[in-house]
Amino acid sequence: MSDASQYVFILQYLFTILIMSMFVNLGIALYGVLARPSLIKKIIALTILSDTANTFAIIVGYRMWPSPESPVLPPVLTNLTASKLRIFKFAASAVDPLPQALVLTAIVIGLAVTLFLVFLTLQAYRLYGTTDVRKIAKLRG
Numbered sequence: 507m508s509d510a511s512q513y514v515f516i517l518q519y520l521f522t523i524l525i526m527s528m529f530v531n532l533g534i535a536l537y538g539v540l541a542r543p544s545l546i547k548k549i550i551a552l553t554i555l556s557d558t559a560n561t562f563a564i565i566v567g568y569r570m571w572p573s574p575e576s577p578v579l580p581p582v583l584t585n586l587t588a589s590k591l592r593i594f595k596f597a598a599s600a601v602d603p604l605p606q607a608l609v610l611t612a613i614v615i616g617l618a619v620t621l622f623l624v625f626l627t628l629q630a631y632r633l634y635g636t637t638d639v640r641k642i643a644k645l646r647g
Contacts, residue, residue, distance in 0.1 A: 524565070525565075528558055528561055528562060528565075531554060531557075531558040531561075532555070532558050534551070534554060535551045535552070535554040535555035535558060536551075536555070537551070538550065538551025538552075538554065539551045539552060539555065543638045543639050543640050544637050544638060544639075545623075545627040545630065545637040545638075545639060546627060546637055548639075549620060549623050549624060549627065552619075552620070552623070553616070553620055556612070556616040556620075559612070560609045560612055560613060560616075563605045563608055563609050563612070564605060564606070564609055566605055567601060567602045567603075567604070567605030567606060568601070630642060
């Protein structure tokens with residue numbers, strides 16, 4: 507095998523490992539949200555779930571470069587009188603910024619939601635003396 511084909515094989519292998527680890531994270535997060543009785547553990551699991559969803563969105567927007575060498579400069583059109591070939595080359599190497607913007611927004615919203623859930627958990631602990639969902643349900647009647 508040539509160096510370029512080995513490089514592509516390694517990239518595909520690492521990409522497969524990344525996808526598999528995302529599914530493991532998703533499983534751990536869903537287990538934590540659904541099976542754990544503690545509100546603190548549920549918040550941690552929701553944070554893991556949010557991070558997994560953000561990672562998935564980043565991977566969707568990722569574009570592999572066709573050659574083993576990464577470009578030195580980002581793909582920016584500096585010549586406004588570009589030909590069709592130059593525009594096509596730019597479009598082939600540019601990364602879609604929408605997933606990045608959505609992930610940034612999701613991180614900020616996730617932080618606010620996590621803070622709100624921590625506040626609610628703290629209030630539940632002050633009222634009921636526990637963060638166990640089963641005990642809180644029994645105390646509420």
